[in-house]
Amino acid sequence: MPELIAPIAGNVWKILVAVGDKVELDDELVILEALKMETPIYCDDAGTVTEIKVKEGDAVNEDDVLIVID
Amino acid sequence: MSRKQTPLRPYFEKMPEIGKQLREGEVRRSQANVELVREQEEIIAQEILRVKNAGIPAEKVHSRGGMTIYDRLEYLVDEGTWSPLHSLYNPTDNEEGCTGVVNGIGKIEGKWAVIIGFDNKVMAGAWIAGQSENILMVTDMAKRLNVPLVWLTNCSGVKLMEQETVYAGRRSSGAPFYRHADLNHLGIPILNGIYGTNPAGGGYQGISPTILLAHDGANIAVGGAGIVGGMNPKGYIDEEAAQALIEGTKNFKGKVPGRVETHFDQTAYFREAHDTEQGVLDGIKDYMRMMPAYDPTVFRVAEPAEPKFSLEDLNLILPANQKRPYDAIQILARLTDNSEFMEYRPDYGREVFTGIAKIDGFPVAFIGNQQGVFPGYPDYANGEYPGVGGKHYREGLIKQGEFVTLCGRDNLPIIWLQDTTGIDVGDLAEEAELLALGQSLVYSIEQTELSMMCVVLRKGTAAAHYIMCGPQANNNNAFTLGTPLTEIYVMHGETAAAASYARRLVKEEAAGNDLAPTLEKMNQMIQDYQDKSRPAYCAKTGFVDEIVSLPELRKYIQAFTGANYQNPKSITPVHQMLLPRIIKG
Secondary structure, three states: OOEEEOOOOEEEEEEOOOOOOEEOOOOEEEEEEEOOEEEEEEOOOOEEEEEEOOOOOOEEOOOOEEEEEO | OOOOOOOOHHHHOOOOEOOOOOOHHHHHHOHHHHHHHHHHHHHHHHHHHHHHOOOOOHHHHHHOOOOOHHHHHHHHOOOOOOEEEOOOOOOOOOOOOOOOEEEEEEEEOOEEEEEEEEOOOOOOOEEOOOHHHHHHHHHHHHHHHOOOEEEEEOOOEEOHHHHHHOOOOOOOOOHHHHHHHHHHHOOOOEEEEEOOEEEOHHHHHHHOOOEEEEEOOOEEEOOOOOOOOOOOOOOOOOHHHHHHHHHHHHHOOOOOOOEHHHHOOOOOOEEEEEOOHHHHHHHHHHHHHHOOOOOHHHOOOOOOOOOOOOHHHHHHHOOOOOOOOOOHHHHHOOOOHHHEOEEOOOOOOOOEEEEEEEEOOEEEEEEEEOOOEEOOOOHHHOOOOOEEOOEEOHHHHHHHHHHHHHHHHHOOOEEEEEEEOEEOOOHHHHHOOHHHHHHHHHHHHHHOOOOEEEEEEEEEEHHHHHHOOOOOOOOOEEEEEEOOOOEEEOOOHHHHHHHHHHHHHHHHHHOOOOOHHHHHHHHHHHHHHHHOOOHHHHHHHOOOOEEOOHHHHHHHHHHHHHHHOOOOOOOOOHHHOOHHHHHHO
16 A cells, blocks of 8 residues: 655645545655655556555655555 | 768767757646746847837937938848847946947848947937946857957047036946957957048047948047037036127038048048948948858757757746746757757766757757755755755766866857756855855966856856856856846845844843834845846846846857857867767767
């Protein structure tokens, strides 16, 4: 089951999908905020969002799982 | 059997390919970005239209049988090569809406020239505020690129109602005459097509170039015929003096001095006189064919080639959201011949890329900011914070200084792609010598004799805007371009507001006062920074020499490169270049 991973530590600024949403390759799913920059996290495979492991405002570490896609 | 080839073929014929095709999803999600870019392009387009329509209507000039400056340029310049500069330059907000001259770089009869003309629709080409600075930027460019300067003179002299804004001072409207003398002294020819009435300042504008070609209706003179009164001993104008002036003007029958019958037939200052406006321009074309220029083959290291990827992709790749990172190499891949780039020390100083590419088959150097986050970098931070793209750190500064110095040795013109938020700050940065290394890069640039051009892709901020060959590099920077996404300021408005008002906030809170008035001032400051950093403002004030759409960037880079290699003052034999060997190792 593909997992969307945080590439850097930061805060979850926006979550752009909900559980059950169909997503496509390169869709923007989450935006992290760190070091005064927005880091968009893109979907690397098509599928359905089955689990969102974070909420907006959460602090995340590098390699934390953000979203699970089936 | 004869055999021929380009020099140092193993290095230049096929360089490493960079970039990749955008995926469908990347294109889809970037459509909103394209719209944001278009919005800014539309603002710039409207401003340019306003400037083109400044002064009397073009139809009025046409009805008199004349040509506007834009008609003259269209007739003179080779199709598809005109690259305008300073279109929106108007630093003092003149009521005319411009500075009364139109200029840029383009080819005439296949040869690059810096070209400038008076806008004859605007007060018959009068001297107005900001104009001399505009002219000086252009004469400096001809000097830097060592290409002919072509003038289309049509200058009525000082706008007398505002003489104090143009006449006196170090960089006033008299300074270009010295610049013309300087260019002549350096062996850079100035061709001058002369139209209309050019008294006083217009006269020196007419006489100071190298080769003068006149329209039959033109004149150049120390003074004009319009001065019919002279000094009034009373020191003011009363009814009696006014009547004398009226009579003097009515009865004035003299012809304007300095006509073709004087300066062609008598003094022979004019090499040619033409009965049509086009004839003058044809004369300039004839002389341009005589101007010094190497055949491009002398300096090409490969056949010219287009980038492998579409220039239109640039509107998808460069984020309008200034907080978003992007792959800077994807930008570069859309600018260089065949999307090739030979990178210098890619693993050192990761926040910047440096290397050699080809533009129209000529070797050039590129330096630019990488974007994104660099965990574990810079070393001197000891993991306290990660490196961020757009910032400069110790290794990147050393790499740039080193690369510039080698480019100077190899005579490689440099194109800088700026998108920078500054140089790292704090005690660790000071211990890492960033202050000195920044100035060291400035020194490296100044030590070269190279032409450079700068593109502020998005941000030009803090000292980093200076050290990456911003327009402040007066002796090297030929011109600086902005894009529809350019922002130039000393720091972001929010940072500036915090720096300016943080202490006051502390005091107000301690005193139990309402914070709202201070917050209002802070937000006003942020808005002010926003308003005074946008592309149109940058162009108006001269922060950049032109705002250019992203897909047009390559055209300007081609113009810069072609002009640079037309008649270089210094040559490094390609087979003796050091940089390609250093890169190969």
